[in-house]
Amino acid sequence: MSMSHAPERPRLTLGFVPLLDAVLPIIAREGGFFAAEGLDVTLSRESAWSTLRDKLAAGLIDSAQMLAPLPLAMSLGASGSRCDTLAPLVLGRNGNTLVLSHRWAEGMAAPFDDTPGGRDPAVNARDFAARLQHRGPMRPRLAMVHPFSSHHYQLRDWLAQGGIDPDTEAELVALPPSRMVEALEQGRIDGFCVGEPWGSQAAHRGGGHIVATGAQLWPGHPEKMLGVTRDWAERYPATLTAMIRALVAAADWLATAPEHRREARDWLALPPYLDRALDHLPTLPLGEAPVDQRFTSLRPEANQLRSVVQHLAQQLDGPLDRDRIDACYSPVHFDAATHQGCA
Known part of the structure; x- marks a missing residue:
């Protein structure tokens, strides 16, 4: 990592709700993938999605594990005060x-x-x-x-x-x-x-x-996503790139060997994260019936959120701004961080 691309904000706080699909940020911290990208990330456990939403909008946290519809709802002003929010990476599918x-x-x-x-x-x-x-x-x-x-x-x-x-x-x-x-x-x-x-x-x-x-x-649907405000992403582009790269590395590590699922489960079971909520799981059950939870295919695409958009439009009683949908779930930051689409 060259100094010109060093994170502008190396010390970060990422909010999460205690669920299995918080696993990639937890792996990235406990496994050293954030540190390898020059980031010192504190993971802040929240009990409710509304608390996490409000802290992100207020700038009290830098980024968050988010429900897939929530960045768009925030951008539309449908959930709290209007706050342009981006979802540059999928943290988990199904679940x-x-x-x-x-x-x-x-x-x-x-x-x-x-x-x-x-x-x-x-x-x-x-x-x-x-x-x-x-x-x-x-x-x-x-x-x-x-x-x-x-x-x-x-x-x-x-x-x-x-x-x-x-x-x-x-x-x-x-x-x-x-x-x-x-x-x-x-x-x-x-x-x-x-x-x-x-x-x-x-x-x-x-x-x-x-x-x-x-x-x-909804087979294969994006369930949780990384969320950042648009203002934050524009202010700290190298930091966002480093965060995306660390989370992709965490997902690659998880997929590499079956024993990594056990290690990831043990990290999830640490007291700051899910603690005793995992006592009934001997390992992290990925891709298995009945839940078929997946932490692969992290690139966001707006067309994968069609069901979300349809329901959100019904809630708001009208069609949604297509440009705002595309901007919210754009893969541009993911592609830049992972060099996808580059010759």
């Missing part, structure tokens, strides 16, 4: 689970079981709809992590596959991911859509049953 309490999910197939209900999430959705009809006016309370999240949109899509109107036949509420399992066990919610490891933890503890996954509903 969500849709869980119901046992009283609602009894007898339903688990995802990817060799039964129609396991292979087709609409089968369980129709079963859920039939059970609703027998419970009178009672509306199930289902949690998602944020109004502008793929969890929210995938939950709505799953309900729609069963012919259920999510606005009139269910009550949708937002909860931080780490509170989902306890809320389900206490009967305060009837189900949820959340990122790993919380869905598999609910199943492991016996409090719920996984009935569908994001990998089934």
